[in-house]
Amino acid sequence: MDFSCFGYHPDLESRLTFQEKWVLVFTRVRLVTQCRQPDSASRAAQKRRIILLSLKLNYTESLVAHQLLVQTLPGDQFRSTRWGESAMTNKMLGRSAQARVATGRRPVVEIPSSSQDQQGVVHADNPGGAGLRTSSRPIAHGLRPHTAVMNFIEGARAITESELQANNITQYHATNFYRDQITNSGYYDQLKYIVEPTIAEFKSPGSLDTSGEHDNTVVPGLQHKYAQTGLLLVTDRCASYCRYCFRKRIVGKDSDEIAPDFARVAQYIAGHPEMTNVLLSGGDPFVLSTAKLGKILDHLLPIPHLESIRFGTKIVAFAPRRFEDPALPALFRRISEAGKTAVIVAHFDHIGEISVDAERNIRALRAQGVQFLNQSVLLAKVNDDPEILAATFAKCHQMGVRPYYLFQGRPVKGASHFQVSLRRGIEIARGINRRLSGIQKTFKYIMSHYTGKIEVLDLGADGRVYMRYHQNKIPEELGKVFSRRHVEGACWLDDLPEG
Ligand code: SF4
Numbered sequence: 001m002d003f004s005c006f007g008y009h010p011d012l013e014s015r016l017t018f019q020e021k022w023v024l025v026f027t028r029v030r031l032v033t034q035c036r037q038p039d040s041a042s043r044a045a046q047k048r049r050i051i052l053l054s055l056k057l058n059y060t061e062s063l064v065a066h067q068l069l070v071q072t073l074p075g076d077q078f079r080s081t082r083w084g085e086s087a088m089t090n091k092m093l094g095r096s097a098q099a100r101v102a103t104g105r106r107p108v109v110e111i112p113s114s115s116q117d118q119q120g121v122v123h124a125d126n127p128g129g130a131g132l133r134t135s136s137r138p139i140a141h142g143l144r145p146h147t148a149v150m151n152f153i154e155g156a157r158a159i160t161e162s163e164l165q166a167n168n169i170t171q172y173h174a175t176n177f178y179r180d181q182i183t184n185s186g187y188y189d190q191l192k193y194i195v196e197p198t199i200a201e202f203k204s205p206g207s208l209d210t211s212g213e214h215d216n217t218v219v220p221g222l223q224h225k226y227a228q229t230g231l232l233l234v235t236d237r238c239a240s241y242c243r244y245c246f247r248k249r250i251v252g253k254d255s256d257e258i259a260p261d262f263a264r265v266a267q268y269i270a271g272h273p274e275m276t277n278v279l280l281s282g283g284d285p286f287v288l289s290t291a292k293l294g295k296i297l298d299h300l301l302p303i304p305h306l307e308s309i310r311f312g313t314k315i316v317a318f319a320p321r322r323f324e325d326p327a328l329p330a331l332f333r334r335i336s337e338a339g340k341t342a343v344i345v346a347h348f349d350h351i352g353e354i355s356v357d358a359e360r361n362i363r364a365l366r367a368q369g370v371q372f373l374n375q376s377v378l379l380a381k382v383n384d385d386p387e388i389l390a391a392t393f394a395k396c397h398q399m400g401v402r403p404y405y406l407f408q409g410r411p412v413k414g415a416s417h418f419q420v421s422l423r424r425g426i427e428i429a430r431g432i433n434r435r436l437s438g439i440q441k442t443f444k445y446i447m448s449h450y451t452g453k454i455e456v457l458d459l460g461a462d463g464r465v466y467m468r469y470h471q472n473k474i475p476e477e478l479g480k481v482f483s484r485r486h487v488e489g490a491c492w493l494d495d496l497p498e499g
Helices: 010-015 018-033 040-056 059-072 075-092 161-166 176-184 188-195 199-203 262-270 290-300 320-324 328-337 356-367 386-399 422-435
Strands: 147-152 155-160 217-219 229-233 277-281 308-312 341-346 371-378 401-408 444-449 452-459 464-472 481-485
Touching: 147 161, 155 161, 176 188, 217 262, 229 262, 262 290, 277 290, 290 328, 320 356, 328 341, 356 371, 356 386, 371 386, 386 401, 386 422, 401 422, 422 444, 422 452, 444 464
Parallel strands: 229 277, 277 308, 308 341, 341 371, 371 401, 401 444
Antiparallel strands: 147 155, 444 452, 452 464, 464 481
């Protein structure tokens, strides 16, 4: 089938699957046929233009495409078109039509990404600048500062592109599946903070790289902080964007921290026999097509000393039907036939995120030999409650997903308002342990610090916080127990005075 009549760029066409192309074509055509052009020739010209612009997806072009829509559609129709666009993304990810139901809540404005789909990404972001309302000033292709109206949980605010960048504000996007899940979970008032922006992000101090990822990067895209583990950044995209993400500097952006050359990555790993496992992360590796993941594995599986391939993913919460891809079993089979273990590290922060679809897919993948772990982040207003976290971990255990890290929130610029004090975190960890049986309490309360992974053990009667190095760059420091004087309100190791 020749898709060129719809304005596809040949490079892009070659990276999309047949189904994805059709979904895009279908959605774009439906979108444009709603435009009120006087004659069919004008409609056809505009159709081509919008298709081209929206597929290129850079910021300025998205805004131009948006302006075209605003000029031709009444506001209500444009808003409904936005949801149509998201439905397209749903289809691309294999979700059903039912998943398109909006939450009933006024949607938060989405900020278009500048994604160019250079890596076979099955895009979960929102093409075409959908959802962005620009100022009434004409757009002059980047010559004037852009102003958008962004809906925060606290209300709408006009904001410029430079303000967004200066404050490290991640683009907004949540899958319709996740919107439905959190609305129907009964925990909307907690879970909304995971994906919906708040004004607090502007006043949230911190750094962009709290655990020294730059310093541990050994070849582009590969970090080697702990001897046995390689951390491979395979994409800067996620299915939805978590407001608390510690990689805000990367996600939803065109980051140069993503591995551009997997042959070079494999060459480094092959020369480091102490590295026994690789964690594919990003971004979320499962936004990549299964074919693209397979190409990455082409480089990793021949390395004899790699014993396991881990995938860190929150798609199991955001779009669990991604795991119904019929090509996935063969991918995991390749890993096991290469003598390695496939491990999926899920990311459920709250029991309300564990959907029926997630459980079904996890059980199916476990039956194929995939091991599952879960990591959670302790988040103010979301899960800073031992009852909630104990229920989350118990549910994980029941599904065969081993809870292994409860991360202390990091002091990330734009996300440090999610931090819970160490005093409260220790109380919560104790409360979780009180509620779980021996075989369920497999988690460690961890601070992922520049110096290493630090297990937070206790706040002693002597007013000191006791900790232990679970991982450390310096092997002699591993397992070392140490303490620091507690300071009220401290949330991070650096808040505790030495000595
Ligand atoms: S899915 Fe993971 S990488 Fe993506 S925004 Fe959420 S926490 Fe960050």
